[in-house]
Amino acid sequence: MSTQRPYHHGDLRRAVLDAAVEAITEHGPAGVGLRDLARRVGVSHAGPVHHFKDKAGLLTALAAEGFALLADALDATVAAGGDIVELGAAYVRFAVDHRAHFEVMFRPDLYHRDDPxxxxxxxxxxxxLADGVADRPDPELASVAAWSLVHGFATLWNTGALPRDDRDPEAVVRAFAGRLFPT
Amino acid sequence: MSTQRPYHHGDLRRAVLDAAVEAITEHGPAGVGLRDLARRVGVSHAGPVHHFKDKAGLLTALAAEGFALLADALDATVAAGGDIVELGAAYVRFAVDHRAHFEVMFRPDLYHRDDPxxxxxxxxxxxxLADGVADRPDPELASVAAWSLVHGFATLWNTGALPRDDRDPEAVVRAFAGRLFPT
DNA sequence: AGCGCAATCTTTTCACTGTCAAGTTCGTGT
DNA sequence: ACACGAACTTGACAGTGAAAAGATTGCGCT
Incomplete structure (x- = not known):
C-alpha cells in the first residue's frame, strides 16, 4: 500500500469545519460528534481537539465564521445600494444557503458566547443591520421589527414549519417586508 | 431509616417532564440527560425509559405538550375576542413563559416529528393561527408574515440576542404588529 | 379474599462519547 | 544538521443512551 496519509493533515482545521457543516446540514447540531468528524476527515479521534480545544470550541469557530459570512453579505448589499428590503432578502438568503452556520449561530448554549x-x-x-434602518423613523423599533421578521421567517423556513410550496423564500420575504417598510 | 421511597413513584412521567423543563430552562436542550433527569426525580437511571422509550421520545412528549399549551392559549384569546395583534402578543407570552417547551418545539431534529x-x-x-388572519386580505401571505414576525421576535428574545432594556416583550410586539396589520 | 398478570421500576451490561495525559512524527528556523 | 515546537496519535477514564433480564407492586377478576 503506497497511499499512506501523511502524519500531518495539512489543513485539518478547515477540513473539520467543513465536515461539521456537512454533518449539521444532514442531522442537525445535535447529531454532530467530535469523534465522528475525526473519522470523516480521516484522522485520529483526538486530532480536532488540538485545533478547537473543545466541542464547544469547534462550534464557537463555526458560529464566528457564520457571523463573518453574514456581515460580509449584508455589507455587500448596502454597498450595492440595496434598501432595507434587499437587506432582509440577503439575510434570508444567507440563512437558507448556510443553514448549518445559521442554526449554530443562534444556539448560544452550544458554544462559548464570549469568545473575542x-x-x-x-x-x-x-x-x-442597524445601518440598514438608520434613516427610518424610530430606528430602534424598526431595527427590532425588521430583524424579527426576517429571522422568524428564516428559522421557520429552515425547520420546515412553513408550507414549502416551491416558492422562492426570498420572494416571499420581499412581499411582506415591503408592506412593513413602505418606501 | 423509615423513609424509603416506594418502588412505584406514583406519577413518574409527569415528574420527569417537569424536571426536563427545569433542566432545559437552565442549560438549554443540549444540556439535558436522561440519567440526570432520573437522578433529579430520585429514580433509577433507566426508570424514565419505560415511559418515553427514547430520549427523543421524552422530547416528543414535551413538544406535544408545548403545542397543546400554545393551542389552548391561542384559542383562549380568539374566544375572548382578541384581534390579530392580541394573538401575536399571546404567542410571544407563551414563548417567554414556557421557554423550555418553546425551544424544543422548533427543534424537530430532537424528537420524532411524525408522532401522532x-x-x-x-x-x-x-x-x-390561521383563524386569526382569515379575515385579512391575502390570508396566505398574512399568516406567514404574522407568524414570522412574532416567532422571530420570540426566539431572538429568548436567545438573548435583543437588547433587554427592561421593556416588556409583549408591549414591543404590540408596537410593530399594529404597524404591519393596521386595524 | 386471594390469585395472577401486567405495568412499573431496578440492575447489569455494552457500545459510544468527550476530555485528558503522554507519547510520536514531522516541518521550520537557525 | 539539528533542536524545538506544532501537529497528530495512542491509551485511558468517567459519563451517556440503550437494551435485556430480573425484582416489586398495584389492580382486575373470580
Missing part, C-alpha cells in the same frame, strides 16, 4: 473573535464578528453583523 | 399525538396538537395550534 466571535463577539467581534457578531457585532459587525449587528452594525450592518 | 404531536402532529395533532401541532395542527391544532396551526389552525388557531
Amino acid at each position: 473573535a466571535l463577539v467581534r464578528e457578531r457585532d459587525r453583523a449587528g452594525a450592518a | 399525538a404531536l402532529v395533532r396538537e401541532r395542527d391544532r395550534a396551526g389552525a388557531a
Whole structure:
C-alpha cells in the first residue's frame, strides 16, 4: 500500500469545519460528534481537539465564521445600494444557503458566547443591520421589527414549519417586508 | 431509616417532564440527560425509559405538550375576542413563559416529528393561527408574515440576542404588529 | 379474599462519547 | 544538521443512551 496519509493533515482545521457543516446540514447540531468528524476527515479521534480545544470550541469557530459570512453579505448589499428590503432578502438568503452556520449561530448554549473573535464578528453583523434602518423613523423599533421578521421567517423556513410550496423564500420575504417598510 | 421511597413513584412521567423543563430552562436542550433527569426525580437511571422509550421520545412528549399549551392559549384569546395583534402578543407570552417547551418545539431534529399525538396538537395550534388572519386580505401571505414576525421576535428574545432594556416583550410586539396589520 | 398478570421500576451490561495525559512524527528556523 | 515546537496519535477514564433480564407492586377478576 503506497497511499499512506501523511502524519500531518495539512489543513485539518478547515477540513473539520467543513465536515461539521456537512454533518449539521444532514442531522442537525445535535447529531454532530467530535469523534465522528475525526473519522470523516480521516484522522485520529483526538486530532480536532488540538485545533478547537473543545466541542464547544469547534462550534464557537463555526458560529464566528457564520457571523463573518453574514456581515460580509449584508455589507455587500448596502454597498450595492440595496434598501432595507434587499437587506432582509440577503439575510434570508444567507440563512437558507448556510443553514448549518445559521442554526449554530443562534444556539448560544452550544458554544462559548464570549469568545473575542466571535463577539467581534457578531457585532459587525449587528452594525450592518442597524445601518440598514438608520434613516427610518424610530430606528430602534424598526431595527427590532425588521430583524424579527426576517429571522422568524428564516428559522421557520429552515425547520420546515412553513408550507414549502416551491416558492422562492426570498420572494416571499420581499412581499411582506415591503408592506412593513413602505418606501 | 423509615423513609424509603416506594418502588412505584406514583406519577413518574409527569415528574420527569417537569424536571426536563427545569433542566432545559437552565442549560438549554443540549444540556439535558436522561440519567440526570432520573437522578433529579430520585429514580433509577433507566426508570424514565419505560415511559418515553427514547430520549427523543421524552422530547416528543414535551413538544406535544408545548403545542397543546400554545393551542389552548391561542384559542383562549380568539374566544375572548382578541384581534390579530392580541394573538401575536399571546404567542410571544407563551414563548417567554414556557421557554423550555418553546425551544424544543422548533427543534424537530430532537424528537420524532411524525408522532401522532404531536402532529395533532401541532395542527391544532396551526389552525388557531390561521383563524386569526382569515379575515385579512391575502390570508396566505398574512399568516406567514404574522407568524414570522412574532416567532422571530420570540426566539431572538429568548436567545438573548435583543437588547433587554427592561421593556416588556409583549408591549414591543404590540408596537410593530399594529404597524404591519393596521386595524 | 386471594390469585395472577401486567405495568412499573431496578440492575447489569455494552457500545459510544468527550476530555485528558503522554507519547510520536514531522516541518521550520537557525 | 539539528533542536524545538506544532501537529497528530495512542491509551485511558468517567459519563451517556440503550437494551435485556430480573425484582416489586398495584389492580382486575373470580
